[in-house]
Amino acid sequence: MKNTALSSTHEALGAKMVPFAGYNMPVQYEGVSIEHETVRNSVGVFDVSHMGEFLIEGEHALDLIQRVCSNDASKLSISKAQYSCLPNDDGGIVDDLIIYRIKDNTYLLVVNASNIEKDWLWIQSKNNVGATMRNLSDAYSLLAIQGPKAIEAMQSLSSHDLSAIKFYNFIVGDFAGVEHVIISATGYTGSGGFEIYCKNSEVKQIWNQVLDSGAKFGIKPIGLAARDTLRLEMGYCLYGNDISDSTSPIEAGLGWITKFTKEFTNWEALKAEKERGPERKLVAFELDERGIPRQDYDIVDDNGHKIGIVTSGTMSPSIGKGIGLGYVSIKNTQIGTKIHIKIRKKTVLATIVKLPFYKG
Secondary structure, eight states: OEEOTTHHHHHHTTOEEEEETTEEEEEESSOHHHHHHHHHHSOEEEEOTTSEEEEEESTTHHHHHHHHOSSOGGGOOTTBEEEEEEEOTTSSEEEEEEEEEEETTEEEEEEOGGGHHHHHHHHHHTOOSOOEEEEOTTTEEEEEEESTTHHHHHGGGOSSOGGGSOTTBEEEEEETTEEEEEEESOOSSSSOEEEEEEEHHHHHHHHHHHHHHHGGGTOEEOOHHHHHHHHHHHTOOOBTTTBOTTSOTTTTTOGGGOOTTSOOTTHHHHHHHHHHOOSEEEEEEEESSSOOOOTTOEEEOTTSOEEEEEEEEEEOTTTOSEEEEEEEEGGGOSTTOEEEEEETTEEEEEEEEOSOSOOO
16 A cells, blocks of 8 residues: 555644555545535645556657657647547457647656556557657646635745646646646646646645645545546446546547547547447436435436446445436436436436536
8 A cells, every 4th residue: 555745744633544546545534415516615625645656758659658648738739738648459448548748758657556557558568669768657746726716825835926837737846835836737536726736855845835825725635535526416437437458438428539630549430439429328417305325326217228338436425416427328317307326225306417517
């Protein structure tokens, strides 16, 4: 079990620690609902230093990225970020990731913690163009400062105008007394804010100053459990739940990051799938009755016939209903369609809805 540079800090704050993706991580501090509402209404800070960071450099860095990623990274200018995925050879997804263009021939790929080794080996296996690859995952930390008050609460920590950093843009600048920090207007909550990339040796200083600067705005440390409820309210996919080696980006609703303007891994098969239409599709649903949907619960029709499976589910703290994502057969995907979720020995009525669940 690995620790982040802040694991002992979380323990001192009374966090409940759990194993996650091979790391000792804080799942909650005060409670999921309190932490969730803090991010929705004010500002919270997550330690997500378990995420992986790969630096791809050299004259052929973009060639490699274009080959392995579904989105068109040639559209990226310096200081912009892009959401993408790594298709596999069988129609599924190796991982989803964010690509940062740092300099002309330098890109940072940020991948999921549980897939660091898998992703590294996959990209390496496709690197026959001589791009330079460096795995920085063990040397760097990542904090996510999220919520509608994030800009106001953090502005005193940087000489840069944080409000000027547009969504999916970033700067490399000073933050909390540390130079050359990546300040990225990205996140996984849908409530705005930043992600801060720094060296492990710098993160404790930044963490402490973030909490000090945000104190008058009600900042709280936030655990992974609230991170999950926040992302699910927005309908953001979680690797291992909603997307995997056996789900295609087309059926997962990720056609918008699958660009057929260039050739990439398995592009011909994915293009054909898009043209003919997938057999199933990832949908969002709200329960019409009391209950909490969970991963792997069956989705059935009025006659009790299985038509799909739940991939993510929770009780939404913001809207007070059971919500979820799941794959259903294509004829059952229309907004407003009534479905049933098998929760233990009973079936609970639900309605397919348009994302996001949280409209605030």
